[in-house]
Amino acid sequence: MHGLAIESERNRQCxxxxxxxxxxxxxxxxxxxxxxxxxLEEALIVLRLLWSSAAMVNNMKHLVGENLDFINSxxxxxxxxxxxxxxxxxxxxxxxxxxxxxxxxxxxxxxLKPEFFIEIVTVIENNKTLSLQAIKSGFACPxxxxxxx
Numbered sequence: 001m002h003g004l005a006i007e008s009e010r011n012r013q014c015x016x017x018x019x020x021x022x023x024x025x026x027x028x029x030x031x032x033x034x035x036x037x038x039x040l041e042e043a044l045i046v047l048r049l050l051w052s053s054a055a056m057v058n059n060m061k062h063l064v065g066e067n068l069d070f071i072n073s074x075x076x077x078x079x080x081x082x083x084x085x086x087x088x089x090x091x092x093x094x095x096x097x098x099x100x101x102x103x104x105x106x107x108x109x110x111x112l113k114p115e116f117f118i119e120i121v122t123v124i125e126n127n128k129t130l131s132l133q134a135i136k137s138g139f140a141c142p143x144x145x146x147x148x149x
Contacts, residue, residue: 001015001020001042001046002042002045002046002049005045005046005049005050006049012049012050012052015046015050016050016059020046020050021047021050021051021059021060021063022063024043024044024046024047024050025047025063025064025067025070027039027040027043028040028043028044028047028070028073028074028077029067029069029070029073031043031073032069032072032073032076032077033069037080040077040089041086041088041089041092044077044089044092044093044096045092047096048092048095048096051096051099060099060100060103061103061105064100064103064104066104066105066107066108067108068108068111070100071097071100071104071108071112071116074093074096074097074100075115075116075119077089077090077093078090078093078097078119078120078123079119081123081127087127087129087130090123090127090130090134091130091131091133091134094120094123094130094133094134094135094137094138095133095134095137097120097137097138098137098138098140101140120138121138123138124138124139
């Protein structure tokens with residue numbers, strides 16, 4: 001799937017139309033609920049690639065904007081990093097977290113626990129090998145959740 005997604009925008013559009021994004025969100029959420037990490041990295045990579053697809057940008061709000069399980073799943077992945085030090089997975093999950101926060105509704109953002117933000121900062125603080133994109137995405141998450149006014 002990864003090979004198809006990186007090949008062309010047309011492939012990404014076809015994958016979006018075929019429901020691959022829904023499947024990747026389901027794999028990530030189900031992995032969290034079952035405590036299993038098999039296929040998780042691949043699902044994150046494919047989801048990140050498809051999320052940037054022009055065909056998907058408008059649909060993500062509907063898919064993850066009210067999905068607390070999905071945000072909890074992404075937070076869990078950050079916590080896994082403490083155990084197995086999988087920097088690649090953290091580099092994939094941080095931009096997805098940022099994008100999820102950008103499309104999440106205000107009710108969902110209002111019920112995020114402080115542990116969510118603590119985990120993001122802790123991962124950034126304790127890992128000097130994260131990509132610049134992951135670091136920027138991680139720092140953007142708390143700021144997007146601060147109410148204006």
